[in-house]
Amino acid sequence: MDDVRTLSSDGFDGRRTGSEGGRKARAFVVDRFKTIGLPPAFEGGYEQPFTVTPKLVPGQSGSTPLEAANVVARCAGTDASLPVFVASAHFDHLGVRNGQRHPGADDNASGTAVLLALAQACRDEPFRHTVLFAAFDAEELGLEGARAFLAAPPVPRDRIALNVNLDMVARGDKGELYAAGLYHTPSLKPALDEVAARAPIALRFGHDRPGTGHDDWTMQSDHGRFHQAKIPFVYFGVEDHPDYHKPSDTADKIDPQFFGKAAAVILDALRTLDRTR
Numbered sequence: 578m579d580d581v582r583t584l585s586s587d588g589f590d591g592r593r594t595g596s597e598g599g600r601k602a603r604a605f606v607v608d609r610f611k612t613i614g615l616p617p618a619f620e621g622g623y624e625q626p627f628t629v630t631p632k633l634v635p636g637q638s639g640s641t642p643l644e645a646a647n648v649v650a651r652c653a654g655t656d657a658s659l660p661v662f663v664a665s666a667h668f669d670h671l672g673v674r675n676g677q678r679h680p681g682a683d684d685n686a687s688g689t690a691v692l693l694a695l696a697q698a699c700r701d702e703p704f705r706h707t708v709l710f711a712a713f714d715a716e717e718l719g720l721e722g723a724r725a726f727l728a729a730p731p732v733p734r735d736r737i738a739l740n741v742n743l744d745m746v747a748r749g750d751k752g753e754l755y756a757a758g759l760y761h762t763p764s765l766k767p768a769l770d771e772v773a774a775r776a777p778i779a780l781r782f783g784h785d786r787p788g789t790g791h792d793d794w795t796m797q798s799d800h801g802r803f804h805q806a807k808i809p810f811v812y813f814g815v816e817d818h819p820d821y822h823k824p825s826d827t828a829d830k831i832d833p834q835f836f837g838k839a840a841a842v843i844l845d846a847l848r849t850l851d852r853t854r
């Protein structure tokens with residue numbers, strides 16, 4: 578909750594890519610990885626800079642490229658022969674629109690905070706697989722951070738066995754968390770069935786069937802880029818709520834009890850997948 582409150586606080590101004598608030602969010606994640614004690618995933622450091630040209634919005638005359646950067650840490654696995662997992666969450670959000678700050682507490686300060694908690698857990702007790710902890714920029718501009726990451730990954734792309742993506746994991750309005758992606762990769766199901774059976778909240782599967790329109794979340798967040806690259810994914814998230822992409826997506830709307838349980842379920846899932854894949 579501390580990380581969610583910080584990232585969604587006024588000083589971060591909604592974390593729009595290329596904005597001062599966006600840069601602050603990026604620096605915050607770098608600092609947290611340093612404090613946790615995980616090394617950078619890239620030779621040059623934690624940051625993977627790229628530029629993104631926002632799509633033209635009707636009524637806008639021009640669009641200048643924005644400076645963006647992913648922030649990625651590495652947690653070495655205990656078995657170097659195994660392929661690599663990528664845990665991810667986007668830290669950018671919508672910024673200020675029409676004079677209104679969009680704090681993005683659930684979307685996606687929540688996923689970023691859980692990503693940092695997973696990184697801490699990995700630092701404390703490493704996984705068998707090496708895990709890259711990727712905080713992506715420019716998701717809101719069209720999954721651009723994940724695209725940049727896969728265009729120049731810190732390990733060969735064919736070494737990446739799984740993406741576990743987190744986007745909006747804190748709002749327990751319905752008391753349930755979804756794990757999407759099993760339709761595309763049914764072999765994930767036994768491990769996640771195990772996790773669901775002992776989960777302290779409802780862990781549901783679905784939202785991944787082609788032809789179901791907006792109910793199919795396959796391309797709704799950064800995991801979509803992994804899917805396009807034929808890399809299996811599990812996406813954790815909640816269904817849209819009335820504060821989705823609104824100035825009212827604030828930290829006080831989050832039930833810390835649900836959020837803590839959701840984080841525990843996601844950690845359990847990552848550990849169980851690590852053990853069984």
Ligand SMILES: [Zn+2]
Nearest residue numbers: 684685744745
């Ligand atoms: Zn999001």
